Amino acid sequence: xxxxxxxxxxxxxxxxILLFLAIWQVGAPKIVTSLGAIPGPVQVFEQFIGLxxxxxxARQKEVEFYQRQEERNTKAKADDPNAEIEVRPYTGKASxxxxxxxxxxxxxxxFVLAGLIAIPLGIVAGLSQTVYAALNPLIQLFKPVSxxxxxxxxxxxVSAVYVTDNPMFEKSFITSALxxxxxxxxxxxxxxxxxxxxxxxxxxxxxxxxxxxxxxHVRKIVLPSAIPMIFTGLRxxxxxAWMVLIAAEMLAQNPGLGKFVWDEFQNGSSNSLGRIMVAVxxxxxxxxxxxxxxxxxxxxxxxxxxxxxx
Amino acid sequence: MSKHPDHLLIxxxxxxxxxxxxxxxxxxxVNLRIEKxxxxxxxxxxxxxxxxxxxxxxxxxKATEGGVILDGREVDEPGPERAVVFQNHSLLPWLTAYExxxxxxxxxxxxxxxxxxxxxxxxxxxxxxxxxxxxxxxxDEISGGMKQRVGIARALAMEPQVLLLDEPFGAxxxxxxxxxxxxxxxxxxxxxxxxxxITHDVDEAVLLSDRIVMMSNGPAATVGEILHVxxxxxxxxxxxxxxxxxxxxxxxxxxxxxxxxxxxxxx
Numbered sequence: 249x250x251x252x253x254x255x256x257x258x259x260x261x262x263x264x265i266l267l268f269l270a271i272w273q274v275g276a277p278k279i280v281t282s283l284g285a286i287p288g289p290v291q292v293f294e295q296f297i298g299l300x301x302x303x304x305x306a307r308q309k310e311v312e313f314y315q316r317q318e319e320r321n322t323k324a325k326a327d328d329p330n331a332e333i334e335v336r337p338y339t340g341k342a343s344x345x346x347x348x349x350x351x352x353x354x355x356x357x358x359f360v361l362a363g364l365i366a367i368p369l370g371i372v373a374g375l376s377q378t379v380y381a382a383l384n385p386l387i388q389l390f391k392p393v394s395x396x397x398x399x400x401x402x403x404x405x406v407s408a409v410y411v412t413d414n415p416m417f418e419k420s421f422i423t424s425a426l427x428x429x430x431x432x433x434x435x436x437x438x439x440x441x442x443x444x445x446x447x448x449x450x451x452x453x454x455x456x457x458x459x460x461x462x463x464x465h466v467r468k469i470v471l472p473s474a475i476p477m478i479f480t481g482l483r484x485x486x487x488x489a490w491m492v493l494i495a496a497e498m499l500a501q502n503p504g505l506g507k508f509v510w511d512e513f514q515n516g517s518s519n520s521l522g523r524i525m526v527a528v529x530x531x532x533x534x535x536x537x538x539x540x541x542x543x544x545x546x547x548x549x550x551x552x553x554x555x556x557x558x
Numbered sequence: 559m560s561k562h563p564d565h566l567l568i569x570x571x572x573x574x575x576x577x578x579x580x581x582x583x584x585x586x587x588v589n590l591r592i593e594k595x596x597x598x599x600x601x602x603x604x605x606x607x608x609x610x611x612x613x614x615x616x617x618x619x620k621a622t623e624g625g626v627i628l629d630g631r632e633v634d635e636p637g638p639e640r641a642v643v644f645q646n647h648s649l650l651p652w653l654t655a656y657e658x659x660x661x662x663x664x665x666x667x668x669x670x671x672x673x674x675x676x677x678x679x680x681x682x683x684x685x686x687x688x689x690x691x692x693x694x695x696x697x698d699e700i701s702g703g704m705k706q707r708v709g710i711a712r713a714l715a716m717e718p719q720v721l722l723l724d725e726p727f728g729a730x731x732x733x734x735x736x737x738x739x740x741x742x743x744x745x746x747x748x749x750x751x752x753x754x755x756i757t758h759d760v761d762e763a764v765l766l767s768d769r770i771v772m773m774s775n776g777p778a779a780t781v782g783e784i785l786h787v788x789x790x791x792x793x794x795x796x797x798x799x800x801x802x803x804x805x806x807x808x809x810x811x812x813x814x815x816x817x818x819x820x821x822x823x824x825x
Contacts (some may be wrong), residue, residue, distance in 0.1 A: 286817040453618055458637040458665045458716075468661060546764035551652035552698075 285523040292529070294552055295522035307515040311337045321511035323357035342503060348530065351493060351504035354421055355538075358428025359489045364428075366436035367478060367487070371470060373437065374444025383437075391434040394429050395492040399500055402426045424493060427500075431492040443477025446472055453484075472551055479546040485540055490535045563596040565752055566720055570624035571614055573607075574637075584610055585776035587624070590771060594721075595750045599763040601811060602773030603819070609754045611773075612724050613752060616642050626659040628719060638666045641713035645725045646729065649697040654709045656693040659683055678747045683715040684708070686745055702733035707741070714745065723779050724756040727762065739765060747792060759817070764807045765795060770816045782819060 249257070269289045276286040287295070317336065324331040342350070373380040406423045447470060455465045497506025509527050512520040569588040574581035584607045592598050600608045613619040615626050619634035626633050633640065640661075649658045659680045667676060684690045689708040697705050706726060713721055726742075727735040739762060746753060746766075757763050763770045767787050774782040787807050789798065798804045 323642075364715050414671075447647075450644055450646060451650065453636075453642070453644065454648050454650070456618060457640070457661055458638055459614065459636065460665060464665075469650065473651070 261557070265330070281521065283516055284518050287525060288493070292522050292525045295360050295519055296526045298335070298519070299523065299526060301344045306340055306343040306346075309340055313338045313340070322537045341361065344508060344527075345429070347503060347505050347508045348534070350421075351506070352534070354424045354497075354502070355428055355486075355489050357421075357495045358425040358493070359432055359486055362433045362434060362480060362485060362489070364430045366433050366481070367440055370437045370440025371444050372475070374441040375466075375470065377402040380441060380445075381447065387434055387437060391438075393431075393432045395495050396499060399423070399429050399496055402430070403500060407556060420500060420502075423500055424502040426503065427496045428489045428493050433487035434490040436478070436481035437549050438478045439481025440474060443474030443481075446477075447473045463497075475546075475550050476552075479542065481549075483539055483542045483546075486538050490531075492536060494531060496554060502534065562592045564627070565596075565629060566590075566592040566754075568611070568615065568624075568625040569627065570637045570733070571611070571621045571626065573610060573614065573619060573621040574622045574707075581622075583778045584776055585621075586612075586780050589781050590781060592752060592754065594752055596765055596766045597746055597753045597755070598771060599757050599767040599769070600771045600773060601757055601760065601763045601815070602779065604758060604817065605776055606773045606776050607779040608773050609724055612642075612722050612754060612756050615720070616640050616722050618642075621757050638662065638716040639719045640722055641716040641720075642722045642724060643706070643709050643713045645728055647697070647702075647709040649705055649708055649712070651697050652694055654694050655684065655689055655700070655711075658708055659712045663715050666716045678791060680715060683711040686714060686748075687711045687741060701734070702749075703730050703738060706730065710738075710742070710745075714749070714751075719752065721751045721753045723753060725758065726758050728758070735759075735762070738797075740789035743765060743791070743793060751777045760808055760811045763811060764789075764804060765793060765798070768810060770807070772811060774818075775819050782812075783814055790815060 261337065270400060273288040273290065276288040301408045321333050321335070369383070373383050403423050403502045406419055406426065410419060410422055451469050451473065455469050460468065493504065494506040494509070497504040498510045499506075501507055501510070505527055510522050512527070564579070569597055571585060571588040572583065573585045574583050576582075590598075590610055600611060602608045614631070616623050618632055619641065620634060628640070646746050650656075653661065660676070663671075667679070671679060672770050681693070682689060684693055687710050689704060689707045689711060692700055692704060697708070700707060700708075710726070711718065723742075727738050730738065740753065741764060745751075755763075759792075764787055770785040770787060771780050772782045774803065783806060787803070789803050789807075
């Protein structure tokens, strides 16, 4: 790597970030809100350390809780072998990192379900002009709908339909995941359709001459041809899914990063703005990591290893 | 020989393509009889509809009028008994040479051949086109000529009654083309397939064919003349260059193409 390249791949991004941090550090204290001055990067980093400590403390509390319960139960058992033993789960406040995990599980659930619906639908729509004509108006109609508009409907439907005494999932989890699903379905459907519809005429002719069955045609010719477009759709979908999830969690008070942001906003302590900024940066980093993850998956699945993916 | 005197019969085939200004007649009443084991070339200027004829025989296009009869049965949809070698190889880029041929073999022989027999048959066909050394290579790892060899192996592996070649060597450089033409003659001598080849190369047509079908220019293109090439086989391209029959055939085709059916504008 020559010096110019080195500067471009390492130096320039580093400088960009440095410049951003400098402007932030200098500019932030000049704006004073009801919660105090806007925190600069240094304060935000301190809040981040604080959140880690809180998380560790919460873990410690949880461990201690189970220890106490265990001791209590052993003692009760020793005193009276027939004593009723109660085992209660720990119900302490979820820490920042617990919220991250919840958000990740929710977004992946919604996204994977959306993919399972969107890819087959896109393939069928790409292969059949009729199916495409039937589907297209619906796609165009629902694609631009904001997650905030879906949320009340989804909440009501989930409340009405998901009625069990012993729920496997939280209602809030299902509401968030379904909202994510509804919003991130469209890019995958559209891109898969385009990918499938643009399969090379020659390969289609090969399939015809060989009289491949519909299923073999899809497996051997359609899917490999459309893989790049399917992944373009999936990556767009995942990006949308992550944005939608944060909004859904905020509005619907579903556990997760969105709720964390909202709670801090309502909380209104002098630390709140700093903590919200930590959340913003973490949300950004996770979104970036999710996209890289999809890229790695694409590289793994794609037949054309020489393809430059970006 | 089959019971049918005409192995392949192209009868009164016309085709209209829909355009904004109404139907466009690309082919008009094309008639051709082809015997079993015969090598027939169809030659004409680009745009004269020669590939359309092939596509109709392959079943990829439907004739507006007339039809194609193969061994007494009308064909109107594609099928592996009329295997096509496409101009730009049309191999599946995500499969190796072996797997590309395998896809065809599995499709045609899934009921009649065992796994081991299929394997042997795939390798046999790749050997036939001298591609057994690169069986596990993907199309993007081999040269254009090699891709086309695999394309030919794939078509041969279907054991077709008619082999359809759509300008098979058109995209190759002259030396590679010559190699592949020699391979094609060698295979044809060995297997005795019925072959229809679309070409715009006069030397290629004369070298390979038993008969050359010359097509008039479109619209409403049709068979102009048919030339018998009375050259003994095996044919050697170098020795033939001086043969009187070769020169006669070459001249006949050239004169048809450029004197009687020359394009008005420079092509």
